[in-house]
Amino acid sequence: MLLRLPGTYPAQGDTRLLTRTLVDLDLADGRDVLDVCTGGGALALAAARAGARSVTAVDLSFRSVLTARANAVLAGVPVDVRRGDLFAPVRGRRFDLVLANPPYVPAATDRLPRHGPGRSWDAGLDGRAVLDRICDDVHRVLAPGGQLLLTQSVLADADRTVERMGAAGLQARVVARAPEPFGPVMRRRAELLRSRGLLLPDQDHEELVVVRAELPDAAEVRRVA
Template sequence: MYRPQEDSYLLAGALADAGGTKGAKVLDFCTGTGFLAVNAAMLGASSVTAFDINPRAVFSARVNAWSRRLPIRARQGGLDEALRHGPFDIVLSNPPYVPCDGENRDPRWDAGADGRCVLDPLCDSLPTLLTPGGFALIVHSEFTGVEATLSRLREADLKASVVARSRIPFGPVLRNRTDYLYSSQLAEPGALTEEVVVVRADRPRTRS
C-alpha cells in the first residue's frame, strides 16, 4: 500500500489551511493507510469515508481509525463505489499519478503513459461527488500535467487553482522511471527533482 510521503504531507497541510473541515462530510479517495482520512477526522469532520482498491490499505485505514476512535469508514472500491456514497462536502485524493511505460506497473503509484488514468476520471466526477459549495484537494506531480488538470476541472464548471507547491528530489520510484520520463519528454533530460502541487477545485453553490 502507499504510505505517507512528501505529497501526503503537502496535501494534509493544504487541508488544514483550507478550513471548513469541522462538521463536514469528507471523502478520502485512494486512501492508502488512511493518513488523510485521519487528518480530516482530527480536524473535526463529522464523517469520513475512505476508499481504496487495495484490501491491505483498507485494513490499515480501519486499524488507524479504530485505534484513534475516529468517525472513519474504510471501504474497498473504486470511483463508481465512491460515487454511490456521495455527495461530499470535501473530497481529498492522493491518487496514483506516476507516468509509466506499462512494464512492471505498480498500482500504488503508476498511472499509465501520462500518469492520468485515475486522475482524469476523478476530475470528471467531481461535479457529482461534491455538494454545492464543496471543494476538492488533489495532489500530483508536475509531470502529470498541472495545466491539464486545471483545464479539465474548469471545463466541468468548477473553479480550480493551485494552492500548494513543493519541489522535492526524485524518490526511488521516479529514479526507476527516469528513462521513460526523459524519452517521453515529460521531464527535462537530467532532471532529478519534481514539483508536487495541490490543486483545489470548488463546486459553485449555484450553476451559472
C-alpha cells in the first residue's frame, strides 16, 4: 500500500501491467533505472525491489515528488526523486532502463492542465502530447543497449508509438497487453471518445499495452551495417 497525497496519480491497471512486465522480463536487476512520470513512485519502488543498481524518478508535480520520496523512505529503498519535465532533470546522464507511465488519455483540447489531478492523464486531443516527446527524446538518456518500457492505451495509437520510436533509432514492439475496465475518468469521457470514433457504442473497457524499445549498441549497429 502506497502513501498518496491528494492530487497524486494512484497506481492503477497500467501501473500493474508495467510492473508485471518489468518483473517478468527481469530488466531491472543490476541496472541503472530512470522512472519518468513517476507519480507516487510505484514503478521506481518496483525497480528497486527487483535489484536495480540505482533508481532515479522524475515527475513534474511537486505533490508527486513528495509522495514518491515518502514512499521510498517508507519502503526502505534508495530512490533519487527529482522534480522536472521528463528528461530535463537528468540531462547528460545515461540509463540502462527507462520506465514510463505517462499521461495518454485523449482530451477535449490540446491545452494541457497546469494544475490539478487532470495533469496525470490529460494528453491533448489525440492523447499523444507526452508520448511523442518520450518517443523522440528517450534515446538521449539511454545507454547503448539500453531499453525502455512504456505503457499506454491503444486509444492513443500504440502503432504510432512503435513507428515513432523506430524513426528515432530504437527497435520497438508491443510485448504485453491487458484489458482494463473504464475507471471514473474514462467513464466521464466515454461519450466524447465515441463521438470521435475511438470507442464502440457499448464499449466499457480499453486495451492497455506495454511497448518495449531498445537502443542498439555500437557493435550491433556495425554488424547490421
